[in-house]
Amino acid sequence: GNSVTQMEGPVTLSEEAFLTINCTYTATGYPSLFWYVQYPGEGLQLLLKATKADDKGSNKGFEATYRKETTSFHLEKGSVQVSDSAVYFCALKRDPFQGAQKLVFGQGTRLTINP
Amino acid sequence: NAGVTQTPKFRVLKTGQSMTLLCAQDMNHEYMYWYRQDPGMGLRLIHYSVGEGTTAKGEVPDGYNVSRLKKQNFLLGLESAAPSQTSVYFCASSSPGQGVSPLHFGNGTRLTVT
Helix, strand or coil: CCEEEECCCCEEEECCCCEEECEEEECCCCCEEEEEEECCCCCEEEEEEECCCCCEEEECCEEEECECCCCECCEEECCCCHHHCEEEEEEEECCCCCCCCCEEECCCEEEEEEC | CCCEEEECCEEEECCCCCEEEEEEECCCCCEEEEEEEECCCEEEEEEEECCCCCCEECCCCCCCEEECCCCCEEEEEECCCCHHHCEEEEEEEECCCCCCCCCEECCCEEEEEC
């Protein structure tokens, strides 16, 4: 079946450190891939997306590249800030041509950035 | 701009009690969804709707019912609550069309069933 696996957290870093959160997926065909972020007390919001192999999604200094050969979509940021502390979810959309956004989510990775 | 609004924010139920969670969106989105979030399991889709008057089952629909009588509202019902339904429930909406359209989430309802 279709699934998403993220690196286990929690992850704690110092401000200005380099961040990588690993995400791998299992899916048939060519799914669309996403990173959503959940700040404390809020719902999830879309951080970035990629819809085909070798696409790079980017937003707010975060980047992720759709790697079909390794079925991965790792999230990276060169210099994290305290305000990046949140829970990050990797997700896939199984059928990119379907209108409904029926996403399969990973388990989430809690990130804490210390000043 | 309210976006997606969920009520209530918190609720405690006893086993066997019933309740309805309300979701309202003001973005004129066709599609609406109910997810549950459990520790270590991410979000799982309960039910969704592709338009007014329509509903469909998601990944974990058992024990829940939904209704979409108005385009802007999507109700999630628990007829006989069980401790396994203790979770954080998120409503989301999205615009129609093929391809990728972001999900817009509410802030969640934390439900505890004792």
